[in-house]
Amino acid sequence: MGIYAVEGRLLVKRDDGKIHWVTINGKHIPIGMSRSEAKVRTTLRKLEDKIRSKKVEHGYIVGVNGKVLWKGSGKSNFVGIENAIERNLLKGNIFTHNHPRGMSLSGHDVNNMINHRMRFVRAVSKSFDYEIHPPKSFDYSEKSINEFWNLYWDIREEEEDKLLGLIIAGKTSAEKADAEIDHLVWERMSNEFDMRYRRKSRNE
Numbered sequence: 001m002g003i004y005a006v007e008g009r010l011l012v013k014r015d016d017g018k019i020h021w022v023t024i025n026g027k028h029i030p031i032g033m034s035r036s037e038a039k040v041r042t043t044l045r046k047l048e049d050k051i052r053s054k055k056v057e058h059g060y061i062v063g064v065n066g067k068v069l070w071k072g073s074g075k076s077n078f079v080g081i082e083n084a085i086e087r088n089l090l091k092g093n094i095f096t097h098n099h100p101r102g103m104s105l106s107g108h109d110v111n112n113m114i115n116h117r118m119r120f121v122r123a124v125s126k127s128f129d130y131e132i133h134p135p136k137s138f139d140y141s142e143k144s145i146n147e148f149w150n151l152y153w154d155i156r157e158e159e160e161d162k163l164l165g166l167i168i169a170g171k172t173s174a175e176k177a178d179a180e181i182d183h184l185v186w187e188r189m190s191n192e193f194d195m196r197y198r199r200k201s202r203n204e
């Protein structure tokens, strides 16, 4: 990573040769991002680094201005957000939480995102950050929502069959397959529905 200053602004150039952010008044602002988006990203990063190694799930709802609107904790594979739903805190906002077992976003996570029209949802672990956005120009009609979940279950079944084949052939373990299934499904779903989905390694 190379660092150099131009006219009082600190530009950071990574190994890929691209400039990734400028620093203004001590704040890192990624290139191509508005200030509010940069604020959201900074808040998410701070919160997520606190929870990514925890053994039970912790969740936060963050507003588009970067303000933390709600926090809660649950069990090793669950954090309940009913309380936030009752208070109507989900619409247009961001939900982030940790997945202690390192998996990608669950069907339940994405169901919440769509039902409550959230901006995007993230799950983090020691090794990965996962992020998913609702499909672009999604009309949220019952028909579209049904199409979405019908395809989800078809793709899931196909991917489970493939993984089962790999387990039987001794090419992967049940544990690895279990950790990978959600990721494989969202990768395919994101192509089908033009939705942003990514898995980022913490080492990147």
Ligand SMILES: [Zn+2]
Binding pocket: 097, 099, 105, 106, 109, 123
């Ligand atoms: Zn989750």
